[in-house]
Amino acid sequence: MKIGVYICECGSNIAGTIDTEKVARSAEPLPKVSVSRVYRYACSEPGQNLITNDIEELGLDRIIVAACSPSMHEPTFRAVLKERGLNPYLLEMVNIREQCSWVHSDKKQATEKAISLLTAAVLRNALQQPLTPKKVGVTNNALVIGGGIAGIQAALDLAEVGYKTYLVEKTPSIGGKMAQLDKTFPTLDCSACILSPKMVDVGRHPNITLLANSEVVEVEGFVGNFKVKIKKKATYVDPVKCTLCDECVPVCPVIIHDEYNENLSPRRAIYIPFPQAVPATYIIEEETCLGIDPLICAKCRDVCGPEAIDFDMKPEIIEEEFGAIVVATGYEAYPIENIGEYGYGSIHNVISGLEFERILSASGPTDGVVRRPSDGKVPKTVVFIHCAGSRDPAKHLPYCSKVCCMYSTKHALQYRHLVHDGTAVNFYIDIRTAGKDYEEFYQRAAEEDGVIYIKGKVSEILEDGDQLLIRGVNTLTSETVEMHADLVVLANGMMPSEGTKKIASMLKLPVDSTGFIREAHPKLKPVDTVISGVFLAGTASGPKDIPETVAHASGAASRASTILAQKELEIDATIANVNEMLCRGCGMCVDSCPYSAIELEAKNSFGHTIKVAVVNEALCKGCGTCSATCLNGAIGHLGYTDNQILAQIKALSQK
Amino acid sequence: MSYEYIKFGKEEREFREKIEEISGENVFSCYQCGKCSAGCMFSDKMDRTVNQQIHRIQMGQKEKVLAANTHWICASCLTCSVRCPRDIDVAAIMEAIREYILREEPEKIIVSELPKEVLERLPNIALVGNFRKMTG
Numbered sequence: 055m056k057i058g059v060y061i062c063e064c065g066s067n068i069a070g071t072i073d074t075e076k077v078a079r080s081a082e083p084l085p086k087v088s089v090s091r092v093y094r095y096a097c098s099e100p101g102q103n104l105i106t107n108d109i110e111e112l113g114l115d116r117i118i119v120a121a122c123s124p125s126m127h128e129p130t131f132r133a134v135l136k137e138r139g140l141n142p143y144l145l146e147m148v149n150i151r152e153q154c155s156w157v158h159s160d161k162k163q164a165t166e167k168a169i170s171l172l173t174a175a176v177l178r179n180a181l182q183q184p185l186t187p188k189k190v191g192v193t194n195n196a197l198v199i200g201g202g203i204a205g206i207q208a209a210l211d212l213a214e215v216g217y218k219t220y221l222v223e224k225t226p227s228i229g230g231k232m233a234q235l236d237k238t239f240p241t242l243d244c245s246a247c248i249l250s251p252k253m254v255d256v257g258r259h260p261n262i263t264l265l266a267n268s269e270v271v272e273v274e275g276f277v278g279n280f281k282v283k284i285k286k287k288a289t290y291v292d293p294v295k296c297t298l299c300d301e302c303v304p305v306c307p308v309i310i311h312d313e314y315n316e317n318l319s320p321r322r323a324i325y326i327p328f329p330q331a332v333p334a335t336y337i338i339e340e341e342t343c344l345g346i347d348p349l350i351c352a353k354c355r356d357v358c359g360p361e362a363i364d365f366d367m368k369p370e371i372i373e374e375e376f377g378a379i380v381v382a383t384g385y386e387a388y389p390i391e392n393i394g395e396y397g398y399g400s401i402h403n404v405i406s407g408l409e410f411e412r413i414l415s416a417s418g419p420t421d422g423v424v425r426r427p428s429d430g431k432v433p434k435t436v437v438f439i440h441c442a443g444s445r446d447p448a449k450h451l452p453y454c455s456k457v458c459c460m461y462s463t464k465h466a467l468q469y470r471h472l473v474h475d476g477t478a479v480n481f482y483i484d485i486r487t488a489g490k491d492y493e494e495f496y497q498r499a500a501e502e503d504g505v506i507y508i509k510g511k512v513s514e515i516l517e518d519g520d521q522l523l524i525r526g527v528n529t530l531t532s533e534t535v536e537m538h539a540d541l542v543v544l545a546n547g548m549m550p551s552e553g554t555k556k557i558a559s560m561l562k563l564p565v566d567s568t569g570f571i572r573e574a575h576p577k578l579k580p581v582d583t584v585i586s587g588v589f590l591a592g593t594a595s596g597p598k599d600i601p602e603t604v605a606h607a608s609g610a611a612s613r614a615s616t617i618l619a620q621k622e623l624e625i626d627a628t629i630a631n632v633n634e635m636l637c638r639g640c641g642m643c644v645d646s647c648p649y650s651a652i653e654l655e656a657k658n659s660f661g662h663t664i665k666v667a668v669v670n671e672a673l674c675k676g677c678g679t680c681s682a683t684c685l686n687g688a689i690g691h692l693g694y695t696d697n698q699i700l701a702q703i704k705a706l707s708q709k
Numbered sequence: 710m711s712y713e714y715i716k717f718g719k720e721e722r723e724f725r726e727k728i729e730e731i732s733g734e735n736v737f738s739c740y741q742c743g744k745c746s747a748g749c750m751f752s753d754k755m756d757r758t759v760n761q762q763i764h765r766i767q768m769g770q771k772e773k774v775l776a777a778n779t780h781w782i783c784a785s786c787l788t789c790s791v792r793c794p795r796d797i798d799v800a801a802i803m804e805a806i807r808e809y810i811l812r813e814e815p816e817k818i819i820v821s822e823l824p825k826e827v828l829e830r831l832p833n834i835a836l837v838g839n840f841r842k843m844t845g
Contacts, residue, residue, distance in 0.1 A: 435717065477717040485740075497795075500737040506717065506767065509741065525712055530741055530764050536712035 056088040057179055058114040059172070060105060062096035062121035064151055069094075071155035073165040077120065080169040084176045088112050097127050102134050109138045116140075116179050120148035120172050141184035143627060143693055148175045174705035178698045185627035185692055190672045192278035194618050196611075197222065197376040199270055199557055202230020203600060204592025204607040205382035206252050211611035212380075213261035217618050220374060221256060222284055223266045224553060227331035228253055230384055234314060234408060236415035238600055239464040240495035246330055246417070253332040265372065266333055273379070273560055274650075276672040277587030278623050280376045288367040290346060291324070293335035295362035298326065302336060302354035302363070310342050312419075316409040318427065319419035324354045324363075329417065338363070378587045378614035381571065382607060383557050385548035385593040388443040388451055395514045396442065396544055402428040403522055403541050404515055407461055410543045414468050424472050426541045429520065433476065433540030436469055437524050438462040439512050440482040442544035453568060455547030455597040459486045462545040463496050466505040479506045479537070481526055489599060508535070515542055548597040561588055562648065570596045581610040589613050628693035629674040630681060632667045636688035639665030643680035643689055649673050652680060721769025728766050732805035738795045739763045745789035745799045755779040759789060759799060766802070780806040 059081040063069035074092045081090040089112055093101045096119055108114050117140075119131050124147040132142035150168045158164035194217055198209040201223030209221040221228065232238075233253075235245035256262055265286055272283040306322035314321075314328050323343040326336045344351040346365050355363040387408055391399040398404045403426045405413075416422035426433045440462055443450035459482065466478035485507065487493040499505040512526035518538065525536045550558075550569040558565050563583050564572045571594050574582035581589050591607035592598060598606060617623065630643075634657065644652045644667065651673035654665045667680075667689065680689045690696060729736060739760070746758035757765075757777040765774045780803045789799035818839050823831075 479717070497738070497740070500740070501735055504737055507740075508768075528713075528715075531713075531761060533713040534710065535715050537715045 055086045055116065055180060056112060056114045057086045057116045057118060057176060058105065058108050058112065059087055059090040059118045059176065060096050060101075060120070061090070061092045061150075061172075062101070062119065063092060063094045064096075064121060064155075065094065068121070068151050068155045071158060071161055071164045072150060072168050073161065076165055077150070077168045077172060081118075081172055081176060084173060086116075086180050087176060088114060096121050097130055102130070105131070105134050106138055109135075109140065116144045116146075116182070118146045118148060118172070118175050118179050120150045120168065120175070122151040123147075123149050123153075143185040144179070144182055146175045146179040146182065148172050170706055174702040177701040177705045181695070181698045181701055182693070183695075187624040187627040188671050189622045189624055190276075190278055191622050192617065192620050193280075193375045193377040194218070195220070195374065195376045196378050196380065196614055196618060197270075197280070197282055197374070198380045198382055198591075200230070200382035200384055200553065200592075200594070201225075201228030201256075201264075201266065202382060202384045202592060202603075203232040203249060203252075204384065204594075204603045204610075205230070205380070206249075206256055207604050207607035208380045208382055208591045208611045208614075209262055210252060210255055210259065211608050212614060212618075213259045215611070215615050215618075216261065217615070218261055218263070220263045220265060220284070220376070222268050222270055223264070224269050225327065226267050226289065226337045227327040227333070228256060228264065228266060229328070229330070229332070231408075232600060233328060233330070234316070234411060234415075236411050236418070237464065237468060239460045240489070240491045242464070242468075250330040250332075253330065257332040257334075264333060267337065268372075270557065270560065271371075275375075276670070277585075278377045278617060278620070279672065280379055280587065282374055282376055282379075284372045284374070286370045286372055288340065288369050289335065289337035290340070290343075290364060290367050291336050291338060292362045292364055292367075293333050295360045296335045297360055297362075298334060298336070299359065301357045301359065305353040305357050307351065307353065308342050308344060315412045315419045316406070318409060318412055336362075378589065378617045379561070380589045380591050380607075380610045380614055381554075381557055381561070381563070381583070381594050382591040382610075383553040383594045384551045385554070385597065386551040388546040388549050390442050390544045390546045392450060393443055393544075396439070396512070396542075397515050397517075398544060401515060401517055401522065401542075402426075403433075405541070405543055407458065407465070407543060407545050410465055411461075414465070414472070422472075424469055424476075431540070432473060434473070435477045435479070435537075435539040436466070436541045436543060437512075437522075437537070437539040438466055438478065438480045438543045438545060440480060440545045441511075442546045444545075444547035445483065451547050451549060451568070453547075453597070454486060456486060456488065457597060457599045458545035458547055459484075460489070460492055460495070460599070462543070463487075463499045463505065465543060467495075467499040467503050470499075470503040470505060477506065478503075479508060479539070481508050481510060481512050481524075483509070483511065489601070510535075548593055550594070554594045557594075561585060563588065566596075568596075570594065581606060581613050587614075587617055625672050626676060628676045628691070629671055630669045630676065630678070630689050631692050632669060633688045633690060634659075634666045636686045637666040638686055638688070639667065640685070641665075641667075642683050642685065643667050646679050646683040648677065648679060649675055651675070715768060715770075717769065720771070723769075724771040724774075725766055725769045727809060728802065728805045731808050732798065732801040734797050734802055734805075736763055736766045736797075736802065738797050739767065740795065742794060744792050744794060748788045748792050749783075750786070750788070751782045751784065755782050759783075759803070762806070763797075763799070763802060766806075774806060775810060779803070 061074045061078045078090045078092045136142045196212045196217050196219045198205045198221045209219045212219045268286040271285045275281045302324045306324045308323035309320045311317035312319045312321035324338045412418040487496045510527035510529040516523045521538045528535045566572045589610040591610040592603040651670045655668045743760045746760045783803040785800050787800050
């Protein structure tokens, strides 16, 4: 056995705080060490060549690299071993950067710590065993959860590559929040005009199975082999027979709020969500219909010419296998009723950004004429309050949703286009216009459309006759100010949707402190999750505007393709393994496993049936929780055996 | 607690439009970065900074704008106009405020009524300037 030790200086990242030469010399007298060298950048090609040459010339068979975190460069150096015909699991990395040079300032002590860590690694490395990764097959179908613009884009991209793709949408139509928007910044494109062609493409694509009015209820399995149960709710209208004649709607006796118009207009229990809905069909809403029972009410069925209404329709459970999952479950607008001083919910003419979006829309509750909710009058002064519940870690959302500055500016500009003699006033903290052509759009709103911007927060909104009295501050003049307005629009930010929370918990995806799903790496893996085979598209991982969402979704589809394109996948070999002789079948490991990778199975042992833990090698992430939990020491960890860890502890405890 | 009542009516609009007409500048181009005030060598002598004056013109606050000494301190050195990232001729706006005041309330100096001793001490240029102002 011949161990080669390589100390990386990482420029000054490591060498600035650690005496790398001293560390290298400390390893020379250790057992089995043949060579110990320092190199400026071990990860560079000359650095890798240095190791390659030593393997050939000195006959090294194990390699230790003391450098950065293994999450950065373990794959790089494993590949070096593999190329030279060595088992890649005979590589050991010592993290003397993140765990040593970056966190210490005393060079002497940092050097001592690096020597201790390296010594422990040498003793462990001598005990390491060659491991062989397992291979699993891949189902070449994709599942996209959520039918907003993110899900639509991801599904279209995957389908275009040629993968059979299921798009599951909870509501009766795809389109999501974007379908509710009137126009989109900074180009003022009509939202429906740019979205509906994509929606139609989804409906028609031979590789896409669209499951609207459906929810994912169970996900099992692992990368390449997810087993998913989807519940398709009954719509009670046959989409093939329905001709969209609208005869059923006027006869329906149930009148309720229309969520598509943000509850500003009524709809019936039988309805089509909006004119461009895909799938294009009416549906009966089970929860509000008088009873899906012809004895109670069958007015819609009686007038339906093509006999499309079927009260006997039943929900179905669809079971399918998928190789990769794209989570595109989106956002919800922040509940602004939480901001008591703004009076949303109790003052009629204080509305949300999305409500104003519907009021601006030609397909909205006011047919595109700006009218306020209380009396239908055209407001002459509209106040837009930015950051309503955003950038407020004390009480509301701590973060900036980065779309509200732009949509409030768009609202003010659109209002000025529609009401020429109207005044649009924006109260803001900062104007954030980070996007292509966004700053120009903001300047245009002020310069060409006379939108007024006042830097400062609004403290309260009071009713004063049929007007609103707004009190706040103008921090540019250091004055407290008050003014009258006819309508107030609160620019509320984004928060994770209920669907995002539900799917995150179902797929065991970690979320950040604000509830958005955490990316595998915030910069370098923005569409990956920590669960392999599960990818993120759109606002499920944080606030995004439409261009960013579309790019993110295409990224997710591309990353999912890297799995779907494989015939089989390698599973990392550093996973848990059970010593059946020691296992008592107590099941503590089953309960503690965060990935549900362990099950108890009955086995025959000397004529007796006993239960033992069995690890699903594809599901196991090698986290080691089970090993730590097992009372009998029956579950070990390949690549991190007890004797290897004990050798490390022994080295570290010697001074 | 007292609040400054702000409104955006006819009066406010007319004042803003007059300043814009005289200066030839769009005051809404200003996004309040403050570069004009930052580089103005007389900012410390002004009771309101230059950018505050422009903000108040945006808001149409005529009385507050006219009450400040800012535009009288301004020496029209044009540093602000050269440096403005939005390419606003800020000095022209300061000049417009002065013009506005002069047009609205011209100081009626009747030369023939000035005391003799004042006239003796007065430079000729002041007299010429005075005549010009009245005819402008």
